[in-house]
Amino acid sequence: MTMIITVLGAAGTIGSRLAEQLEERGHEVRRASRRTGVDARTGVGLREALGGADVVVDCLNLExxxxxxxxxxxxxxxxxxxxTVRQEGVGRIVCVSIAGAADxxxxxxxxxxQGKAAQEQVYASSGERVTIIHSTQWFxxxxxxxxxxxxxxxxxxxxMTMAALSARRAAAHIADxxxxxxxxxxxxxxxxxGPEVATTREIARAILSSRGSIGGRRPRVLWQLPYLGRGMADGGLVPxxxxxxxxxxxxxxxxxxG
Structure with a gap:
């Protein structure tokens, strides 16, 4: 069934890949972001973006x-x-969140x-039809x-001990x-x-070895320290x-x- 799907945060990593996946499958996709005049922080443009949509997907991000x-x-x-979903009669909300965010x-x-955990709580308690998708980190x-x-x-x-996967493949599973x-x-x-469990340093080493650089850098020394807490270091991010x-x-x- 062909659907009208609004993707919030469509200019970001996962939002853009998800929009591409859905368009390739024949759906009508509304790419909503501040670039297209939709600001979910203030609500500006949301009614226009969601009006008549079957599904809204929240891929919003904030550093x-x-x-x-x-x-x-x-x-x-x-x-x-x-x-806005209530006002416009949108049938379903899909929230793309992070595995372990609420721990x-x-x-x-x-x-x-903590912000993503709060987001999940708002959607889960809304009474609307909601799917919350916990994705692990992307390569x-x-x-x-x-x-x-x-x-x-x-x-x-x-x-960080992770079960990372490709953002494109994550988008494909969300589209499914x-x-x-x-x-x-x-x-x-x-x-x-993803199918494998590895630490930040192990993944960075593999990328650096294959490509010669990572993030525009060519570090000669890769260390890792648990400065984001033992929860992340000891596998709290791995479902x-x-x-x-x-x-x-x-x-x-x-x-x-990539």
Missing amino acids: ALRAATARAFFEGTAQHVVR PAVNRLMGYY ELMDDVVRRASIGPVSVLPT EIEDSTDDPHSRTLTVR ADGIVDELTLVQWLADDE
């Missing part, structure tokens, strides 16, 4: 370290979305994760992690869920993860179950998806 800033953003945007052992030092995020953690030839990475559950009247939560994607890091590098 925020402070928990108060992140919570205010994600709670506020989710509240605007819920209000206090994981989010204690990560304001962004593509390592560019930014290394860039931020590097000084000269040395990178001191946060120790949007299509497969169109007739399901219930709200649900699911998780998407115990969920949809397991088959594409390994080595295969992703060989396919040059």
Whole structure:
């Protein structure tokens, strides 16, 4: 069934890939972002973006370290979305979130994760038909992690044990869920993860070895320290179950998806 699907945050990593996936499958996609005049923070443009839509997908993102800033953003945007969904009669909300975001052992030092946990709570308690998708980290995020953690030839990475996957494959699984559950009247939560468990440094080393650089850097020394907390370092980001994607890091590098 062809649907009208509004993707909020369509200019971001996962939003843009999801929009492409849905368009390739024949759906009408409304790419909503501040670039297209839609600001979920204030609600400007939301009614136009959601009017007549079958599904709205929240892929919004905010770079925020402070928990108060992140919570205010994600709670506020989710509240605007819920209000507009009711006004416009949108049938379903899909929220793309992060595996482990609501775990206090994981989010204690990560304001962004606390914000995502607050976002999930707004949607889960809204009474609307909601699917919350917990995605593990994407290989593509390592560019930014290394860039931020590097000084000269040395990178001191946060120790994060992850079951990472390709952003493109994550988008494909999200698109599958949007299509497969169109007739399901219930709200649900699911998780998407990669096939392997590895640390930040192990993933960065593999990318650096394959490509010669990572995040525009060529570090000669890769260290890692648990400065984002033991919850992340000890596997709090790795889901115990969920949809397991088959594409390994080595295969992703060989396919040059990034």
